[in-house]
Amino acid sequence: MTANGVAGEAPPIVDLRSDTVTRPGPAMRRAIAEAEVGDDLLGDDPTVERLEARVAEILGKEASLFFPSGVMANQTALATHGVWGTEVVVEADAHVLHWEEGAAAALSGLQLRPVEGVDGALEPSALAAAIRPDSKYVPRTSLVCLENTHLASGGSVVSPEATDAAAEVARGCGLPVHLDGARLWHAAVATGRPVTDFTRSADTVMVALSKGLGAPVGSMLAGPGEFMDRAWRVRRRLGGAMRQSGLLAAAGLYALEHHRERLAEDHENARSLAVALNALPGVHAPEPPTNVVLATSEKDGPDLRNLLNFLEKHGILMLPFGDRTIRGVTHHDVDAASIQRVTGILAAWAPV
Ligand SMILES: Cc1ncc(COP(=O)(O)O)c(C=O)c1O
Numbered sequence: 584m585t586a587n588g589v590a591g592e593a594p595p596i597v598d599l600r601s602d603t604v605t606r607p608g609p610a611m612r613r614a615i616a617e618a619e620v621g622d623d624l625l626g627d628d629p630t631v632e633r634l635e636a637r638v639a640e641i642l643g644k645e646a647s648l649f650f651p652s653g654v655m656a657n658q659t660a661l662a663t664h665g666v667w668g669t670e671v672v673v674e675a676d677a678h679v680l681h682w683e684e685g686a687a688a689a690l691s692g693l694q695l696r697p698v699e700g701v702d703g704a705l706e707p708s709a710l711a712a713a714i715r716p717d718s719k720y721v722p723r724t725s726l727v728c729l730e731n732t733h734l735a736s737g738g739s740v741v742s743p744e745a746t747d748a749a750a751e752v753a754r755g756c757g758l759p760v761h762l763d764g765a766r767l768w769h770a771a772v773a774t775g776r777p778v779t780d781f782t783r784s785a786d787t788v789m790v791a792l793s794k795g796l797g798a799p800v801g802s803m804l805a806g807p808g809e810f811m812d813r814a815w816r817v818r819r820r821l822g823g824a825m826r827q828s829g830l831l832a833a834a835g836l837y838a839l840e841h842h843r844e845r846l847a848e849d850h851e852n853a854r855s856l857a858v859a860l861n862a863l864p865g866v867h868a869p870e871p872p873t874n875v876v877l878a879t880s881e882k883d884g885p886d887l888r889n890l891l892n893f894l895e896k897h898g899i900l901m902l903p904f905g906d907r908t909i910r911g912v913t914h915h916d917v918d919a920a921s922i923q924r925v926t927g928i929l930a931a932w933a934p935v
Pocket of ligand 1: 655657678763766
C-alpha cells in the first residue's frame with residue numbers, strides 16, 4: 584500500500600501507531616505453513632507444547648500457557664490469583680486499569696486500587712500504604728499487579744531491583760505478584776539484563792508475542808505448575824482454549840528466536856524519532872528508554888492534532904495519547920531509513 588492508496592505513486596506508509604501493526608514476513612509465514620499441529624484443547628498440539636515449554640524456560644517459570652491476547656492472559660492471571668470482592672493494587676496508569684474494558688470488575692469481581700508510580704515503578708512505601716490493613720471495615724487486598732515496560736510513561740523500564748522491592752512488600756503482606764510484561768523483552772534488551780532478572784520476584788508473568796516480537800497473534804502467561812493448571816480452566820471459561828493453534832504458536836516460536844535481539848534497533852529508531860520531535864518548537868519529547876515515543880505540546884505550544892494530520896498526508900501514522908500528547912511506537916516493520924524519512928518530514932512541519 585502507498586500513502587495515497589495508489590501503487591507506485593508514493594512511498595510506503597510508515598505506521599507508528601503501535602508495535603502491534605507488524606505483518607509476518609516470508610520466513611515467519613513459512614514457519615506457520617510448516618507447523619505440525621494437533622488439537623490443543625485435547626492436549627496434543629506439539630507446536631503449542633513447544634512454545635509453552637520454551638517460554639516457561641526463558642521466563643524461569645514452571646509452566647506457561649498460550650493465549651489469543653494479552654488482555655485475556657492478564658485477566659486470567661487476575662481471576663486465578665484474585666478473590667471475588669477484593670482489591671488488586673496497580674500502578675495508576677496501568678494497562679489493566681485503563682485499557683482492559685473494566686474486565687477485572689466485570690469478569691472477576693475485583694476492584695483495582697491505583698497507586699501513583701514513578702516512571703511506572705511502584706515505590707515500596709506507596710505500595711505498602713495501599714495494601715489494606717486486616718480490618719473487616721475495608722476490602723481485603725488479594726494481589727499486586729506490576730507492568731514492565733510501562734506503556735503510559737513512554738515504555739519506561741522498571742529495574743529488576745525496583746521489581747524485587749515491590750514484590751518484597753507484597754510478599755511481606757502475604758500477597759502474590761503478577762507482572763504485565765507485554766513488552767518485557769524490551770526491558771531486557773534495553774538494560775542488557777537477562778529476562779529472568781525481571782521475572783524472578785513475580786509469581787506470574789504475561790508476555791506478548793504480537794507486539795515488539797512481530798508475531799501476528801498471541802501472549803503467554805507463565806507461573807507455577809499448580810497455578811497454571813487453574814489458569815487453564817479460566818482460559819477455557821473465557822473461551823481462549825484453541826484447537827490447531829500450533830499455526831499461531833509457530834509464529835511465536837519464530838519471533839522468540841529471531842526477533843528479540845533486534846529490538847535494540849527499535850530503541851535506536853525511537854531515539855532518533857524523539858530527537859526530531861523534540862526539535863519542533865513548543866514540543867517536548869524525552870529520550871525514550873525503549874520503543875515508545877511520547878511528544879507533548881508545552882503550554883501555549885502547537886496543536887499536535889495538526890501535526891498528526893500533516894504526517895498522515897505524508898503517509899506517516901501516529902496516535903493521539905491524551906490531550907496534548909501524541910505517540911509513535913517503533914517496531915520490526917519500520918527500519919532506520921523510514922525513520923530518517925519521518926524526521927525529514929517532521930523538520931518541514933510549520934505549526935499553524
Ligand atoms: C502493557 C500492556 N499490557 C497488556 C496489553 C494487552 O495486549 P493485547 O492487546 O494483546 O490484548 C497491552 C496492549 O497493548 C499492553 O500495552
